[in-house]
Amino acid sequence: MNKRKIIKGYKTLKSSSFNVDNSSDTLKDGIIYTLYSDEFNSLKVGFAENDKVLEKKLSNKALILLDMKKGNKKDLFLLITTLKELGIKYSDNLDFKYSSSLMRHLSTLAWPIGRSLYKQRKIKKELLCT
Numbered sequence: 001m002n003k004r005k006i007i008k009g010y011k012t013l014k015s016s017s018f019n020v021d022n023s024s025d026t027l028k029d030g031i032i033y034t035l036y037s038d039e040f041n042s043l044k045v046g047f048a049e050n051d052k053v054l055e056k057k058l059s060n061k062a063l064i065l066l067d068m069k070k071g072n073k074k075d076l077f078l079l080i081t082t083l084k085e086l087g088i089k090y091s092d093n094l095d096f097k098y099s100s101s102l103m104r105h106l107s108t109l110a111w112p113i114g115r116s117l118y119k120q121r122k123i124k125k126e127l128l129c130t
Contacts, residue, residue, distance in 0.1 A: 032071035034106070034113050035063040036098070043096045045111065047076045067114035079111055 031054055035044040039062060048054040058065060080094065086105060090096045106113045 027072050027074060029070055029072055031068050032075050032112060033068035034066040034111065036066050037061070037063055037095075040095075041098045043098055043102065043106075045076065045079060045094050045096070045106075047071065047073050067112035069112045079106075079109060082109060 028049075030047055030049045031051070032047055033045070033054060035046070035058070036042070037044070043066075044063065046057070048057065054065075054068065057063070080090070083090070083096075083102075083105065088096065088102055088105065096102055103113060
C-alpha cells in the first residue's frame with residue numbers, strides 16, 4: 001500500500017497600508033476618479049466627496065481628469081488591495097507609474113479611465129456556416 005500524506009496550507013493576505021474603516025462613512029457615495037500627469041507620466045486614483053472637492057484637487061496640480069463615476073471609499077480600497085495583490089506598486093498618495101498593463105487592469109476592474117489613453121480591444125467572433 002502506498003501511503004500519502006496530505007498537507008493543508010492556507011495563503012495569508014498581507015495587510016495594506018491604505019486603511020479604511022467599516023463605518024457608514026466608507027459607504028457614503030461620492031466620486032471615484034482617475035487623474036493623469038503628463039509631466040511625470042503617472043496616474044492617480046482617488047475618491048472625492050463631491051464635485052467641489054474634485055475641482056480643488058484638479059486646480060492645485062497640472063493633472064488631467066481621465067474619467068470619473070459615482071462610487072465610495074470602499075471601491076477605492078478594493079481597487080488598491082487588488083492592484084497590490086497583482087504586484088503593481090504605488091506611492092503613498094496613490095500615484096502609479098503609467099503602463100499599458102495597469103490600464104488594462106483598471107479597465108478590467110471597471111475603474112473609470114476614459115478612452116483617451118486606453119483603447120479597449122474588441123474581440124469579434126465570426127461564425128462560419130458550412
